[in-house]
Every structure is written in C-alpha cells, then in structure tokens.
Amino acid sequence: MGSAPQFAPAPPLREPTREGVLRAAAKMSALLPHTPLLALELPDGGVVWCKAECLQPMGAFKIRGAWHRLTDLTEEERARGVVAVSSGNHAQGVAWAARRLGIAATIVMPSDAPQVKLSETKRLGAEVVLYERLTQSRDAIAAEICAAKGSLLVHAYGDPWVIEGQGSTGIELASQMECFAGGAPTRIVSPCGGGGLASGLALACPGAEIVPVEPEGWDDVTRSLAGGAIVDVGAAPPPTACDALQTMATYPINFAVMTSHGMKGVAVSEAEVRAAQIYAFRKLRLVVEPGGAAALAAVLAGKVPADGRTAVILSGGNVDPAAFAKVIADA
Structure with a gap:
C-alpha cells in the first residue's frame, strides 16, 4: 500500500514567537488550572519531572x-x-x-x-x-x-498560533520546576508527531535541551533533524499504537524552529511505550495513551538521560479502555 500523496502546506502567515507563547500562556492561566508536575522516581533511583497534560479537560495538551x-x-x-x-x-x-x-x-x-x-x-x-x-x-x-x-x-502542528499555544506548556513547566525542582528544566523530553509541541517548548524554554520522541518507523522528524532536510515516513510505515504521533512529515515552520534549537530526536519501540504506560499507571496512578507515553519511554529505556531537572511531557490520556486494560493485564 502506498503512502498518501503529500499536499504542499501554504506558507505561514507569520512566524511563531516567544512573545506569542507568553500571550498564549496568559490565556491558558485565565482559562484552566495548571496541570500537575509530578516527581517520578526512576528504576535506577533518579528522578524525572512529569507534566501531566493527560489531565487536561479533553485529555491532552492540544487544547x-x-x-x-x-x-x-x-x-x-x-x-x-x-x-x-x-x-x-x-x-x-x-x-x-x-x-x-x-x-x-x-x-x-x-x-x-x-x-x-x-x-x-x-x-x-x-x-x-x-x-x-x-x-x-x-x-x-x-x-x-x-x-x-x-x-x-487550524492545522495540528504547522500553524504559528498552534505552536505558541503548545509552548504554553513550557511556561507552566518552567515555573513549576523553579518551585519544586530547584531551577528551570535543563532538558524537556516530548512526544513528537509533527513537531508542534517540540517547537513550542523550544520557544518557551530556550535554555533547555528539547528532545522529540517518536515511535520507531514513524521517526521522520528524528531523521529529518539528523539529515538537515525534511523527509517523510516513507511508503510503508509499520503499525503503531501511537496513533497521536502518526504524521507523514513535519512542516517547514516546525522544522525551522527545531533545527534552530539544535534538536536531536529519539525513536522508541512499541514494547518500550507499553512499559512506560505501565510504569506511569503503577507509580503515578495515571492513564496515559501510547503516544502520550513516548517521552517517558525514552527515559525509562535509557535513550535520554535524566539529570534531576529533566522534564517529561505526558501529553495525552485518550486511550480506548479495552486497549489500556490489555496493556496493564499483559504486564
């Protein structure tokens, strides 16, 4: 089965800015309570800080x-x-x-x-x-x-307003970590589909390393960043439980922000994602969907280090109950 034909995105009306991220953060603060920042002890005894965006009113940071x-x-x-x-x-x-x-x-x-x-x-x-x-x-x-x-x-990631809105996650996160972790995040590990969240986090927290994480076979952003040019997932990407991260290719507006920030991506396996879902459920009592657990999967698998001020975005919790029950039952 061939991949879907690509449709060329229209040029953005403007570029996303940090000022826009701050404006979006002010809007969110006036609309909803901040999502919790939870300290999670890792199997090796280290600590990573988890931003529970899975607890948003509709279950994900996309709001x-x-x-x-x-x-x-x-x-x-x-x-x-x-x-x-x-x-x-x-x-x-x-x-x-x-x-x-x-x-x-x-x-x-x-x-x-x-x-x-x-x-x-x-x-x-x-x-x-x-x-x-x-x-x-x-x-x-x-x-x-x-x-x-x-x-x-209203594009899911290739829109300057959407990028800024997702970046409001980082403004909240930085404030919470100053309070609870002793300083701003040094590294933020983020699930990545098209790069809207990763781009927004880079604008929000320019001093932090941003690590986008994708499922194996759908790691077009990781390969694009490594090669210096946008590539798509190819003609026959494998099945993945991470439906939220199944984008065919990033957009130039996202790629520009990610490359200017010097990002390097990471890919995780389906087994590593399931292990992260189970770990978040057992240790944090949270239901996290597969795509939302990708960043935690990278940390638990040792693919991204945790230095005490490393943050992980648990980006969504919208998973079919039967599918989640099977993950937990198979643990």
Whole structure:
C-alpha cells in the first residue's frame, strides 16, 4: 500500500514567537488550572519531572494550541467556521474550544482513530469527516472543505498560533520546576508527531535541551533533524499504537524552529511505550495513551538521560479502555 500523496502546506502567515507563547500562556492561566508536575522516581533511583497534560479537560495538551488559535480569530473568521485534521487529540481540542466560543468545527480524522477519540469529538459538537490514513491526504481533504465552506484551517502542528499555544506548556513547566525542582528544566523530553509541541517548548524554554520522541518507523522528524532536510515516513510505515504521533512529515515552520534549537530526536519501540504506560499507571496512578507515553519511554529505556531537572511531557490520556486494560493485564 502506498503512502498518501503529500499536499504542499501554504506558507505561514507569520512566524511563531516567544512573545506569542507568553500571550498564549496568559490565556491558558485565565482559562484552566495548571496541570500537575509530578516527581517520578526512576528504576535506577533518579528522578524525572512529569507534566501531566493527560489531565487536561479533553485529555491532552492540544487544547492549548486550539484555544490560542480560535480566540485570535476575527468575528468574520469565526462566522465562517474552522477545519482541523487530527487522529483525535487536536480534534477534541478544536472541538472543545469551538463549542465554548460558538464556532462551527469540521474535523478530518482517520478511519482507524481510536473510537474514544472519534466519539468524544462528535460529542463535543464537531462534524467529523473520515479518511484512509495511508492512501488519502488529510491535508488535501481539509483544503477542499475549507474552499467549499470558506472556513479557516487550524492545522495540528504547522500553524504559528498552534505552536505558541503548545509552548504554553513550557511556561507552566518552567515555573513549576523553579518551585519544586530547584531551577528551570535543563532538558524537556516530548512526544513528537509533527513537531508542534517540540517547537513550542523550544520557544518557551530556550535554555533547555528539547528532545522529540517518536515511535520507531514513524521517526521522520528524528531523521529529518539528523539529515538537515525534511523527509517523510516513507511508503510503508509499520503499525503503531501511537496513533497521536502518526504524521507523514513535519512542516517547514516546525522544522525551522527545531533545527534552530539544535534538536536531536529519539525513536522508541512499541514494547518500550507499553512499559512506560505501565510504569506511569503503577507509580503515578495515571492513564496515559501510547503516544502520550513516548517521552517517558525514552527515559525509562535509557535513550535520554535524566539529570534531576529533566522534564517529561505526558501529553495525552485518550486511550480506548479495552486497549489500556490489555496493556496493564499483559504486564
């Protein structure tokens, strides 16, 4: 089966900035309580600090970028509605923000997205359009819908407002670590799909090393950063439980931020992800979806060191109950 045809992204209206991240963080502080920062003892006795974004109202950090983007729309843009592409977490973030702001939302989602994400996106009032992940271009479908409806695209990662919104995670994290860890983070390990969160964290915490983590076979960002040019996942990427991290390629706007920050990525196996889900459940009593556990997986597997002020983003908790129960039962 061939990979989906690539749809060239439109040039961004502007570049994301740290000032934008700070503005997004102020918006989030006025909207929702900060998600907890939890100290996690590692098997070797070290400590890593976990930012529990899985406890956001719709279960993932994606609410941040969606809220920042939609609250900056003009009245005329709001009236035309928004379109998003997502396997589920960005979908729910946009749907949650759109419902709160009274904006019509259409979400393009893969047919193999977890049922819990599909159902919740619909429950939040969004119209869902399904596509086949490996044979259709979600970006092309979204562009057609935008043209037909006159709606605005809110991209899951290739949008300056979305990048800034995700970066608000880092502003909260830095403040919490100053209080509890004795200083700002020296390293932040982050799950990575298209690079929106990693890019935002780099803008939020320019003094920290940012480590994007992807599932094996879907590590296009890792390979792109290593090679100095954007590459896609290829024609036949393997199956992965990390549905939230299945992006075909990063965008230039994200790649520019990540390369300017000197990032180097890491890939983790399916077994390492499952081990991280189990560890987070046992030690933190948290339900973390596979993609949301990728960063912790890299630390537990010894692929990224923890120096006492290393932070890990637990980016989402939207997992089908039966799938999570099987992970725990098979431990």
